[in-house]
Amino acid sequence: MNNISFHTPVLLKETIEFLNPQPNKNFIDCTLGGAGHTLSILEKTAPFGKVLGIDASDESLKIISSHIKGRDLEKRLILVRDNFVNLKRIVEDNNFHEVGGILFDLGLSSDLLESSGRGFSFLRNEKLDMRFDDRADIPTAADLINGLKQEQLADIFYRYGEERRSRRIARAIVSTRQKQKIFTTGELVEIIKKALPIRNKINPATKVFQALRIAVNHELDNLFSAIDQAIDILNKNGRLAVISYHSLEDRIVKNKFKNNESLKIINKKPIIPSREEIVINRRARSAKLRIIEKI
Ligand SMILES: C[S@@+](CC[C@H](N)C(=O)[O-])C[C@H]1O[C@@H](n2cnc3c(N)ncnc32)[C@H](O)[C@@H]1O
Structure with a gap:
């Protein structure tokens, strides 16, 4: 079949x-x-x-x-x-x-990655949502990014993304959102790229995206x-x-x-x-x- x-x-x-x-x-x-x-x-x-x-x-x-x-x-x-x-x-x-x-x-x-429009891929500029079920009454990725404390964000990136530079990324997110809220994957990727120079071929947003998805969906x-x-x-x-x-x-x-x-x-x-x-x-x-x- x-x-x-x-x-x-x-x-x-x-x-x-x-x-x-x-x-x-x-x-x-x-x-x-x-x-x-x-x-x-x-x-x-x-x-x-x-x-x-x-x-x-x-x-x-x-x-x-x-x-x-x-x-x-x-x-x-x-x-x-x-x-x-x-x-x-x-x-x-x-x-x-x-x-x-x-x-x-x-x-x-x-x-889901290619065509859901819910922000699972860091290669697309979409709304930061990441809920598998878009009817679910749970905080979206944007809610977490704009609402959690700096230490909580760092903790998510470290625990669920095994990202060693988690604190630096969390600091950059908090400093950006003090000026304006972060709503899209494109905005988040830019913040991460500025905070972490690309060291190898792996996009530095990879681990953060994995971590956020795991956190959003428990x-x-x-x-x-x-x-x-x-x-x-x-x-x-x-x-x-x-x-x-x-x-x-x-x-x-x-x-x-x-x-x-x-x-x-x-x-x-x-x-x-x-x-x-x-x-x-x-x-x-x-x-x-x-x-x-x-x-
Ligand atoms: C890797 S895909 C499965 C692919 C499938 N085995 C195939 O060959 O076509 C994982 C699917 O699980 C769903 N999923 C992930 N977590 C889930 C959960 N907690 N409850 C129900 N579905 C979930 C996702 O929406 C996604 O469609």
């Missing part, structure tokens, strides 16, 4: 191999995105297996919904716009049981809670696969999987993409896949 969005699924072959979807089994995709993994799962679980596909953002849900409309797939793919932190409630609401496998493919899809707390919920929901012998893209996420996944007597770790070392995959899809370069089976 073809991709139906710009997003190229990461570690697709490996994820499917280890999740091992079988005919008529039910799966949950907690981060549906462009549905790359889900469409593959649906192929393997035909004719009656279902996928509960969850995403907080609307962009790809709309595309997928129109793609499956009027086709057989419409009966087998249940689309839910919600945050996976509410996983148990979503499963109950949809009466979705007997779950053979659950997938989290964390972070951003290419669709990504680490949500992941922490959702993994526990996923383990509870899984059937015996069901598998949970998590693809993460930075060390903060991977650490949470690794620790959750470790020392849990109800789980069997399927791969001791995380699975990483082949060189060939990284050449074709640069977004894959930092991906790590970990899988457990519930016993």
